[in-house]
Amino acid sequence: MANNTDKLGAKAQIDFHCLDNDCEGIVKFNLADVASSDFQAVCEKCHRPYELDGELRKKLQKMLKLIVTIREVEDILGDCSVSVTVAGGEVKIPYALLLTRLNTMISLNYGNQKVDFHLWVEPSSPDTFR
Numbered sequence: 108m109a110n111n112t113d114k115l116g117a118k119a120q121i122d123f124h125c126l127d128n129d130c131e132g133i134v135k136f137n138l139a140d141v142a143s144s145d146f147q148a149v150c151e152k153c154h155r156p157y158e159l160d161g162e163l164r165k166k167l168q169k170m171l172k173l174i175v176t177i178r179e180v181e182d183i184l185g186d187c188s189v190s191v192t193v194a195g196g197e198v199k200i201p202y203a204l205l206l207t208r209l210n211t212m213i214s215l216n217y218g219n220q221k222v223d224f225h226l227w228v229e230p231s232s233p234d235t236f237r
């Protein structure tokens with residue numbers, strides 16, 4: 108996975124709201140760190156540790172792979188768009204916009220709770236996707 112991080116050339120950060128009801132903390136970690144089996148995320152406020160099980164880590168690693176792949180095809184993404192049919196006709200949303208300007212979120216199970224993981228990726232260059 109270190110290889111994937113190199114290819115990504117950017118930091119992909121994940122965060123989610125601490126699952127402790129009394130805590131308003133955000134648990135943040137680097138997506139690439141998930142690869143190590145002893146990985147543990149810690150809430151920065153209440154210091155609750157979160158161990159991610161193998162399945163969850165595998166899914167997050169796939170997410171990283173997706174980001175790396177998107178990076179690799181960035182140049183053609185500028186020419187792709189998604190069209191959405193609305194009342195007045197059709198709206199074209201550039202793929203690049205979808206991937207960079209909107210927040211990406213992945214909802215996965217942590218134990219028996221559904222957790223929304225927010226994903227933040229730095230653009231590889233400020234000029235990408237204009």
Ligand SMILES: [Zn+2]
Nearest residue numbers: 125130150153
């Ligand atoms: Zn907390």
